[in-house]
Amino acid sequence: MSKIWSFHGGIHPPENKQQSLQRPLEALPLPSRLVLPLQQHIGAPASPLVKVGDRVLKGQPIAEPTGFVSAYLHAPTSGTVVDLVDHSVPHPSGMTAPCVVIEPDGEERWIELQGVDDYRSLEKHELAERIRHAGIAGMGGAGFPTEIKLHLSDDHIINTLIINGVECEPYITADDMLMRERADEIIGGIEIAAHLLTPTHVLMGIEDNKPEAARAMTEAARRSRIDIEVVVVPTKYPSGGERQLVKLLTGVEVPSGKIPADIGIVVQNVGTLAAVYNAVHFGKPLISRITTITGEAASRPGNREVLIGTPISDLLAHAGVDPNRLTRLVMGGPMMGYALGNANVPLIKTSNCIIAGAADEFPPAPPAQNCIRCGACEQVCPAELLPQQLHWFAKGREYDKALNFNLLDCIECGACSYVCPSNIPLVQYYRHAKGEIRREQAEQRKAEQARIRFEARNERLEREKTEKEARRKARAEAAAKAQAAKKDDAVTSAPKADPEAALKAAKTAAAVARTKLKKAEKALQIARDSGESDLAALEAEVSAQQQKVAASEAALKAAESTAPAKTPDIKELKLAAATARTKVTKTEKALADAEAKALPSAEKLRSSLATLRSKADAAQHALAAAEQSARPAAPAEATAAATADLKQLKSNAAILRTKLKKARKAIEAGDSSAELAQQVTELEPQLASAEQALAAAQAQQPPHTGPDLKALKSAVAIARTKVKKAQKALDEAGDNDDLRAELAQLQQQAAAADAALEAAQQATESP
Amino acid sequence: MALMRLSSPHVHRPGKTGDVMKQVIAAALPGLATLVWYFGWGPLINAVFAVTLALLFEAVILKLRRRPLGFYLGDFSAALTGLLLALALPPYLPWWTTTVGVFVAIVIAKQLYGGLGQNPFNPAMIGYALLLISFPVEMTRWAGPQEVTGAQLSFVDALAVIFAGQGLPDAVTMATPLETFKHKGALTADELWAQSAQLLAGLHAWQAVNLAFLLGGIYLLLRRIITWHIPGALLFTLFMVSGFFYGADPSNHGSPLFHLSTGAIMLGAFFIATDPVTAATSNKGKLVFGASIGLLIYIIRTWGNYPDAVAFSVLLMNLAAPFLDYYTRPRTYGHKQPQKGIKR
Ligand code: SF4
Numbered sequence A: 001m002s003k004i005w006s007f008h009g010g011i012h013p014p015e016n017k018q019q020s021l022q023r024p025l026e027a028l029p030l031p032s033r034l035v036l037p038l039q040q041h042i043g044a045p046a047s048p049l050v051k052v053g054d055r056v057l058k059g060q061p062i063a064e065p066t067g068f069v070s071a072y073l074h075a076p077t078s079g080t081v082v083d084l085v086d087h088s089v090p091h092p093s094g095m096t097a098p099c100v101v102i103e104p105d106g107e108e109r110w111i112e113l114q115g116v117d118d119y120r121s122l123e124k125h126e127l128a129e130r131i132r133h134a135g136i137a138g139m140g141g142a143g144f145p146t147e148i149k150l151h152l153s154d155d156h157i158i159n160t161l162i163i164n165g166v167e168c169e170p171y172i173t174a175d176d177m178l179m180r181e182r183a184d185e186i187i188g189g190i191e192i193a194a195h196l197l198t199p200t201h202v203l204m205g206i207e208d209n210k211p212e213a214a215r216a217m218t219e220a221a222r223r224s225r226i227d228i229e230v231v232v233v234p235t236k237y238p239s240g241g242e243r244q245l246v247k248l249l250t251g252v253e254v255p256s257g258k259i260p261a262d263i264g265i266v267v268q269n270v271g272t273l274a275a276v277y278n279a280v281h282f283g284k285p286l287i288s289r290i291t292t293i294t295g296e297a298a299s300r301p302g303n304r305e306v307l308i309g310t311p312i313s314d315l316l317a318h319a320g321v322d323p324n325r326l327t328r329l330v331m332g333g334p335m336m337g338y339a340l341g342n343a344n345v346p347l348i349k350t351s352n353c354i355i356a357g358a359a360d361e362f363p364p365a366p367p368a369q370n371c372i373r374c375g376a377c378e379q380v381c382p383a384e385l386l387p388q389q390l391h392w393f394a395k396g397r398e399y400d401k402a403l404n405f406n407l408l409d410c411i412e413c414g415a416c417s418y419v420c421p422s423n424i425p426l427v428q429y430y431r432h433a434k435g436e437i438r439r440e441q442a443e444q445r446k447a448e449q450a451r452i453r454f455e456a457r458n459e460r461l462e463r464e465k466t467e468k469e470a471r472r473k474a475r476a477e478a479a480a481k482a483q484a485a486k487k488d489d490a491v492t493s494a495p496k497a498d499p500e501a502a503l504k505a506a507k508t509a510a511a512v513a514r515t516k517l518k519k520a521e522k523a524l525q526i527a528r529d530s531g532e533s534d535l536a537a538l539e540a541e542v543s544a545q546q547q548k549v550a551a552s553e554a555a556l557k558a559a560e561s562t563a564p565a566k567t568p569d570i571k572e573l574k575l576a577a578a579t580a581r582t583k584v585t586k587t588e589k590a591l592a593d594a595e596a597k598a599l600p601s602a603e604k605l606r607s608s609l610a611t612l613r614s615k616a617d618a619a620q621h622a623l624a625a626a627e628q629s630a631r632p633a634a635p636a637e638a639t640a641a642a643t644a645d646l647k648q649l650k651s652n653a654a655i656l657r658t659k660l661k662k663a664r665k666a667i668e669a670g671d672s673s674a675e676l677a678q679q680v681t682e683l684e685p686q687l688a689s690a691e692q693a694l695a696a697a698q699a700q701q702p703p704h705t706g707p708d709l710k711a712l713k714s715a716v717a718i719a720r721t722k723v724k725k726a727q728k729a730l731d732e733a734g735d736n737d738d739l740r741a742e743l744a745q746l747q748q749q750a751a752a753a754d755a756a757l758e759a760a761q762q763a764t765e766s767p
Numbered sequence B: 001m002a003l004m005r006l007s008s009p010h011v012h013r014p015g016k017t018g019d020v021m022k023q024v025i026a027a028a029l030p031g032l033a034t035l036v037w038y039f040g041w042g043p044l045i046n047a048v049f050a051v052t053l054a055l056l057f058e059a060v061i062l063k064l065r066r067r068p069l070g071f072y073l074g075d076f077s078a079a080l081t082g083l084l085l086a087l088a089l090p091p092y093l094p095w096w097t098t099t100v101g102v103f104v105a106i107v108i109a110k111q112l113y114g115g116l117g118q119n120p121f122n123p124a125m126i127g128y129a130l131l132l133i134s135f136p137v138e139m140t141r142w143a144g145p146q147e148v149t150g151a152q153l154s155f156v157d158a159l160a161v162i163f164a165g166q167g168l169p170d171a172v173t174m175a176t177p178l179e180t181f182k183h184k185g186a187l188t189a190d191e192l193w194a195q196s197a198q199l200l201a202g203l204h205a206w207q208a209v210n211l212a213f214l215l216g217g218i219y220l221l222l223r224r225i226i227t228w229h230i231p232g233a234l235l236f237t238l239f240m241v242s243g244f245f246y247g248a249d250p251s252n253h254g255s256p257l258f259h260l261s262t263g264a265i266m267l268g269a270f271f272i273a274t275d276p277v278t279a280a281t282s283n284k285g286k287l288v289f290g291a292s293i294g295l296l297i298y299i300i301r302t303w304g305n306y307p308d309a310v311a312f313s314v315l316l317m318n319l320a321a322p323f324l325d326y327y328t329r330p331r332t333y334g335h336k337q338p339q340k341g342i343k344r
């Protein structure tokens, strides 16, 4: 017998378990309708595989998981799908949710089941997949998809498997009954779980108020081929809480905000393991469970084997519940269960107990008095919180203080409310406060995202504006210069006074021609696509424009050769290269799409892709060349720009990465709205492309700006020596006008070189 | 079928705040009986009068605050405050003094702060301390035990002394042992008690009273209405400190037994310092709280101006209780260490 530790606090409410243990386990007759909520588990709701009118067989999957944390759903019997509607579901708020409604045909025809005889021969992931396909979600109450807990990633090494047979809540005896009746199935499930997790210890906790169950389990465990230790723990609420049970059996605490798997422990409920056994050995999906029906209003309390989706009203009728006596209908136990507003909700995978309470059994809560700080709540809190302080903070909406007092470690066990002599509904305060805190945090996150988006947008607008402005200026200047050049040409055919201006003008002309060509091409394209008639004219226009472009480009080349070697506009080139690249990717995408759909346009796209690729390459080359040539002249500027670009790319990638991570984490933590899943799928390709861009940029970026600096430095040194030499010459030659002029020039050059060096240094210093 | 939609938990342990208060009142009755046994009708008249006044003041204020009378008077907290104050007062205090004390306790120290649970200071002790400072003469005129003084006041006489302003006949008055000890002058402790049988008999009367309150306190402990931390730490500290000084200089210092069995020490340790509203809440905090009160009691008794010090010590520590609570928080499950203080 291994050692039992203890946890702080706890209470001993009246057990009221005997009532439901008087009769043997019974099966409920087939209901006339089954209502199956698509979400009976933690995580994303399943998406239906059937439509209204479909005939389904018993055990046939009717909904599939929509994400990592989600679960299959199966038809509990054969029949017809008669509806896919929002129906009220078991939830504290009494809300409605999408459900599949099945009308049984009474034939109970199974689909073909496929069990495995030797699950050890299966790959672990195959085995996990089988469990996943059986739609098993934690049956102790939380409903976490089971295969996730049984097939953990490699960063979780499990040393202890704990089986929860504690069932500490008053009234509930479903697990007790299961352990008495089906101990071997549970052991079978434990063996499978142990095979998957390879723990060194397998411990099973059972409270000492269930001696019969403990006996049955101990005997069954003896027959098992693995070492299962059945530990009888003292009866105390809430020993069955996951964290409390971990402490009880192992002496370690699950760190705040972590899950047991983080410390190498997995806790599984007995019902879940029995379901796992049936899923693996017989291929049976989870379509029924044992539910306790009890309470003073029930004349035939007991445990029933019910099909998932059975309306609670059927169960009540079977248990002989007197509607006139029934005043409170609780799903779950009296400590943590929630009161239902009506009996028109179905039983789901996690429904372990229904209490049909009468007025004298569950009298309305007396009005709350003031807290007298008696500390009774603190003495019983299993999380070792200060419930009275939390109550003050929750009441006063001082949520940051409540957080500081570890409100989030409250497991909502209700022990504090149970003992409070002032009848303060403490747990209600905590739930509300937690809800508010979550809401606030969500809002903060949203605001933060909105801020980032807004800033990015502002930045983009600003950039676009300055670029536009620069283009406009350039155009205006070019026009003016072209005018002047024309005049010059007219006046004299002497060599161009200002080759630079001419170059610019030529460039503009070429650009204009190109745009015009593009426009024409586009028009042609549109016309082609829409089957316009005037194709010939448009084609002519295009070819004319093409000629013009060629001409203007030739002129540009000429101008470039005449113009002194001048820094090509790197920014522009970069832009061009980037545009070309995007075009390529876009076309690629379109092509892929077209190919996938086998569209006729694929061929055309392919050819245009080729041209675009070559264009992009050309642009890239031009850019590289320009950068090469620009480096000696204005390396500082270029590198600074490149660094800035790189930075931008990096931050983009980083933002995307964090977003993705957050979304993933949220999903892991159990938030599994479809929205999040969507977000993840959207983010992933975005991130990939951002990272690619970043890699490309990094490749383009000179590995280090060192060499440039060196070149600049040597240039400075050379200029200085030249100056010195000239000075010397001047000194020696005495007064000489020529020499003096030369010296002045050299000095200027040296100063310029100095300035360039400094700028470059600054740029490299702040990467 | 009207189903109730209430939040969990759906079951509740029987027992209400009113029951807690009633049990505390019950536990104080042996002490009251012993006081009556030794000092005559005075303490009983005081108690009944103070409890009535307390309920009356509470009712008036509740009326003014438009609160349901029955619900709030039913928590018995006002009655308990009145009783505890009365138990601490001299047995034949003039009625108007008692009235002022109860008024201050209930109206000012409790209701003006927002009622039960909101008051930072122990109301009964606020009332007591105010009277002690304002009316030192009345507040230190104690009756001697009847067997010692030999003068017995009939019930009517007692009423007359309290309500008709007759004043306590000199034959009846007698200083409390604590006061006697304080003014013992050059005598050693042993010489003082050897001086007269009367003094010794007086001492024994007080020891009996404290024993009665100790029994009541043990009852509260057994019923789990209070925990052992505050009274345990208080008495232990007082025992250790007085023992230290007694050991060093037995002729000038009272023995630990003397300190633990005179004055309002047991009443204070089990009934007053344990008032949950104004004490520290965590177990660690309670230990510090109780120990500090014990230490303060010794300091004030020995070097202060007042013969007894329960009221002042408790009030001083009431002041420190929120601070203690912030710095003695338990370690929450799953956390490496307890948080200290409070961050904003
Ligand atoms: S049990 Fe109730 S009255 Fe007592 S301290 Fe806790 S909240 Fe206050």
Ligand code: SF4
Pocket: A377, A380, A381, A382, A383, A384, A385, A387, A409, A410, A411, A412, A413, A414, A415, A416, A417, A426, A427, A430
């Ligand atoms: S509900 Fe929360 S605060 Fe109350 S006892 Fe349980 S864990 Fe502690």
